[in-house]
Amino acid sequence: QLQLQESGPGLVKPSETLSLTCTVSGGSINSRSYYWGWIRQPPEKGLEWIGSIYYSGSTYYNPSLKSRVTISVDTSKKYFSLRVSSVTAADTAVYYCARASYDYSIGYFDNWGPGTLVTVSS
Amino acid sequence: DIPLTQSPSTLSASVGDRVTITCRASQSFDNWLAWYQQKPGKAPKLLIHKASILETGVPSRFSGSGSGTEFTLTISSLQPDDFATYYCQQYKTYLTFGGGTKVEIK
Numbered sequence: 001q002l003q004l005q006e007s008g009p010g011l012v013k014p015s016e017t018l019s020l021t022c023t024v025s026g027g028s029i030n031s032r033s034y035y036w037g038w039i040r041q042p043p044e045k046g047l048e049w050i051g052s053i054y055y056s057g058s059t060y061y062n063p064s065l066k067s068r069v070t071i072s073v074d075t076s077k078k079y080f081s082l083r084v085s086s087v088t089a090a091d092t093a094v095y096y097c098a099r100a101s102y103d104y105s106i107g108y109f110d111n112w113g114p115g116t117l118v119t120v121s122s
Numbered sequence: 123d124i125p126l127t128q129s130p131s132t133l134s135a136s137v138g139d140r141v142t143i144t145c146r147a148s149q150s151f152d153n154w155l156a157w158y159q160q161k162p163g164k165a166p167k168l169l170i171h172k173a174s175i176l177e178t179g180v181p182s183r184f185s186g187s188g189s190g191t192e193f194t195l196t197i198s199s200l201q202p203d204d205f206a207t208y209y210c211q212q213y214k215t216y217l218t219f220g221g222g223t224k225v226e227i228k
Contacts, residue, residue: 037217047158047166047209049217060216063123096165103172105213108156110177112165 002027004097004113012091012120018084022097022113029073029080030055035100035107038071038082040093041115048093052106053080060106087120094118124151124212128220134228141197143223145210150190154214157186157195160222161206169208170195200225 008020022036029036037052051061053071061069065084073080084091094115100107127146135141145155153173158166168177170186173193183198197204205227210220 039219046222047160047211047219049211049219052217062216098165101171102213104154105215106217108168108171108211108213109158109166110168110171112167115165 002099002111004099004111006095006097006113006116008116008118010117010119012087012118013122014088014120015086018082018087018091018118018120020082020095020097020116020118021079022081023079024099027099029078033101035060035102036073036080037098037100037106037109039096039098039109040091041096042090042093050082050084050095052100089120092118092120123218124149124215126210126212126218126220128208128210128223130223131221132224132226134226135200136228137200137202139200139228141200141204141225143195143208143210143225145188145193145195145220147191147212151212151214153189154212155186155188155193156211156213157184158209158211159204159206160209166209197225 003025005023012018035052038050051071068085070083096115097113098109099111101110155173157170160166174186207222207224
């Protein structure tokens with residue numbers, strides 16, 4: 001059974017770079033059938049798509065975050081990563097990684113990690 | 123991107139009620155729409171994709187309909203386990219989520 005797990009620092013200082021990793025077990029990232037994405041949710045607010053990556057390394061970013069976001073996939077295809085630069089308090093959120101199945105474009109998220117809270121504070 | 127507007131933002135209902143949540147956009151995204159359920163402290167769970175295709179294991183009291191710019195999620199008879207927040211998500215042009223609809227106990 002596919003499982004995703006986010007990991008990384010829970011506290012990041014303003015202006016620094018947030019870095020998270022999503023480890024995939026019970027399945028392979030190296031598949032043509034899926035995209036892999038990051039979504040965040042500020043406290044008491046809604047969901048925001050950050051970006052997605054295909055096994056080949058092709059990336060797709062939310063235009064509102066594109067200038068600060070980098071998503072990469074490890075060549076061993078066991079995990080994918082998120083970096084958000086120049087963070088502010090507005091980047092405080094629960095960050096989820098997820099697998100996306102697709103029948104069009106970059107799809108819908110059918111398998112999620114439990115999420116990890118990242119707080120931006122000095 | 124394609125902004126999505128969900129209504130209502132909060133819905134008070136009783137067990138057994140029929141509940142309808144609407145997701146609208148100012149431009150068409152055909153039927154490339156998904157619905158999710160989220161409970162407090164948990165990751166969202168996919169309920170429906172392509173506007174009306176129910177995921178395996180999702181109770182048949184859930185249904186989705188619509189096309190173009192207006193879509194609905196209907197719960198035919200609300201159960202205690204259904205009190206949660208629901209989100210729509212379009213995937214025609216990149217990805218965007220609606221603002222969410224909280225279904226609470228009346």
